[in-house]
Amino acid sequence: MAAILGGGLGGLSTGYYLLKNNIINNNNLKLFLLEATNFCGGWIKSIKTKDYIFEQGPRTIRPKGIVGLNTLNMIQDLGLSEHIVPIRPDHPAAKNRMIYAKNNLHLLPSSLKSMFRKITPFSKPLIFALLNDIKQPNKHLQDDSIYNFVERRFGKEIADYAVSPMICGICAGDAKEISVKFLMKTLFEWEQTHGGVVKGMIRSLFKPNSDEDLELSDLARKSQEEKWNVYTIRGGLDIFPLTLHNYLKENDVNIKLNTKIEEIEFVDSGTVVLKDIAGERTEVNHVYSSIPAYSLANLVSNQHPELAQDLRDIPFVTVGIVNLHFATDKSLITPAFGFLVPPIENSPILGVVFDSCCIPDQNGTVLTVMLGGRWFKEKFGDDVKVTTLYDIAVKEISSILNITEKPSAYNVNILHRCIPQYVIGHYERVDKIRQYIKDKNLPISLVGSSYDGVGINDVIYSAKTQVLKDCT
Incomplete structure (x- = not known):
């Protein structure tokens, strides 16, 4: 048996590639996916009404490079091609990206x-x-x-x-x-x-292109021919992980929600025992961990404190998300992707995404304000209330965009320790972590945003890479 820890995009993609490469069927393995919460999708979550969509995490995907094209291959294979909405180079969301500096918005x-x-x-x-x-x-x-x-x-x-x-x-x-x-x-x-x-x-310019040879799907080729800038999924980006979740279930992957693992015990090079908080023990041959590095650290600290410390040394930041909907017939914004605020401005917000410009089928004006990040604790302390973040977001929107209307609907979410920070020395640290696993012959593979890239494409490609390594 094999187990995947975490039902976010990394864990779901790992299951997808294990199935696609016949690792499960060829080895007569039973595959478990264990998720601590009551849903799969991780930070990708869409709140939907007839008038708007509030994205809690990512809302668009870049189609560039091997990792971007690889994601498009997966999307076509899952039958989602007809749901894709591309943003091409002539679209305002592609052309108009701004920063707010020196008390003005500036087009980059x-x-x-x-x-x-x-x-x-x-x-x-x-x-x-x-x-x-x-x-x-x-x-x-x-x-x-x-x-x-x-x-x-x-x-x-x-x-x-x-x-x-x-x-x-x-x-x-x-x-x-x-x-x-x-x-x-x-x-x-x-x-x-x-x-x-x-x-x-x-x-x-005088060296041959050494990019990995990747067979492209029709959707991936179309993105190249039409030079897509980014794309999204009609009906909300969470359709992507939901479809992956359904694909895994249809192929007999045992998905267990509300299953929080308390400890991982490595018995030998082919045996791992997973202990959950309910006291149940699950014995498997291999573990794919897609959970954040700090969460994995807690599970392995008893047997491998050195490994746990290296995992904990990967820092994460907390981000406040304030979604705003203004039920007006006339748009309150100039068409653009949005704007970012340089840290030198010492603002409480990181930036604002103009969702009604880059997400289809939105009525009125929809904005998402991002707050805090690396400076969350410094700006808001440890016990900030969601009402405080809402007030700050509305105040900044009013000041910067001159929007005086009161939002007709809103949602505030604090995403605790949601994004890993690839600080100086990160890649050497990840190499050290994986070398430790190899030297100790531990039957575990690491995938997800903690290690190989924080974007959607990176997380998916990380899963593919680790699964393919297990094939050889």
Whole structure:
């Protein structure tokens, strides 16, 4: 028997790939998926009414790269192609992305032509950032923060007003702490190998493409041909994990909800005992853990305290989510994806997504305000009330977007320790964790956002990678 811990997208995807690669059937294994709560889907959760959808977590998916195309392959295989709603390059949500700085909203550059124009809040055209990179000497480092790297290569303004808010939007984190390898691994390697980003980029043009060979579905090819920027799923993004959940059930995966594991006991290289809080013991041959690293740490700490400590050293942040619906016939916003707020502005909010622009079938104006992240405790303390977050969100919306109407509906949610932070040294730490598991010959595989990327595509690809390793 094999067991998957966690019914979020990582755990569901692990079950999908175990089935698709016939690991279960070929080995006559029975597969369990154990979820501590009463539903599967993790942080992907959609609140739906006839007038609006409130997304509690992600709302769009990027189709770019091997990991993005891999997700589209899965989506087609699950029969969801007809539910996909792409945002193409000419859509306002693709073209118009903003930051709020110096008391104004600023449209970020979105074309090559804009690189040669001065666009506030930047004091000079962005082409000068590339010239700065060419002039900078090389600096040999094992790792660095993405903020330091960008400041060194492209200047402080780019670090403050482009990269820092982008990190807030992706992982609610502080660019001064996040590893450059999280988002700019290739650029960092160019600096370390060739002495600069521009030099590395030029040399890369003459090297053959070494991307993994991936057979593309019709949906994946269509995304390339039409150059999708992002896409979503009509009816709410939680249709995706729900469909995965149903696929697993239809293929005889035993999904146990409200099953909280209290301890993992490794008996030998092929035997693991899972003890739940009800006192039941389940013996399996292998465990796939998709739960957060800090949760897994608690389960293995008795037998493997060193492993537990390394798992606990992966930090997580808490994010406040305030969804707002305004029942007005006329839109209250300029069409755009939304805006982010640079940390240098010292704002209580990270940014705002214009959901009524990027999610279909919304009536009125729908906004999602994100708060806190790396600064949640600093801004709001340990016992903040949801009413406080709501008041702050409405106040900021009124100030920045000049929306004076009262929301007709709203929802506030605090997502505790929801996003891992890939701080400097993260990848070396994950390598150490997996090396420990290998050296001790522990029958466990690690998947999910704690280790191999925080985005939807990364989580799915992490599951695929770990399952395929078990095939060889």
